[in-house]
Amino acid sequence: MKSLFFSMTLVLSLLFLATHMTEATIPCGTVTMKAAPCLNFATGKDAKPAPACCTGLTQLAGSVKSVSDKKDICRCLKNGVKSIGGVQDKFLTQIPTACKIKVGFPVSISVNCET
Numbered sequence: 752m753k754s755l756f757f758s759m760t761l762v763l764s765l766l767f768l769a770t771h772m773t774e775a776t777i778p779c780g781t782v783t784m785k786a787a788p789c790l791n792f793a794t795g796k797d798a799k800p801a802p803a804c805c806t807g808l809t810q811l812a813g814s815v816k817s818v819s820d821k822k823d824i825c826r827c828l829k830n831g832v833k834s835i836g837g838v839q840d841k842f843l844t845q846i847p848t849a850c851k852i853k854v855g856f857p858v859s860i861s862v863n864c865e866t
Contacts, residue, residue, distance in 0.1 A: 776820050777811070782827035785811045789846060794837045805850035812852050821855055825864035832860055 785807030791797040792804060815821050832838045840860045847854050856862060 776823045779827040782824050783831055793843050795839055795842055800849050808852050822864050
């Protein structure tokens with residue numbers, strides 16, 4: 752009976768550990784949805800980021816649980832910017848300061864998301 756209890760405890764502990772080690776990263780669709788309101792500012796159409804831009808990016812920043820999450824978000828944003836066109840680096844780099852967000856990596860079209 753003791754060995755069965757020990758075995759069950761071990762299995763449950765391993766399952767708990769495995770689920771916490773493999774938590775899903777943030778899907779690109781979510782990143783795109785949260786960052787979309789920033790597009791008019793990033794293309795120079797608006798003088799400042801929309802409140803929805805800052806809110807969405809603040810939520811994204813708050814959802815980061817690991818370096819992997821940060822890299823995934825960075826890749827999603829970088830790929831999105833490439834596919835849209837018209838985004839200007841001089842506006843893009845201003846978004847974290849304008850929204851008062853610390854992102855932990857330089858915001859730029861040329862950022863290397865792997866470092």
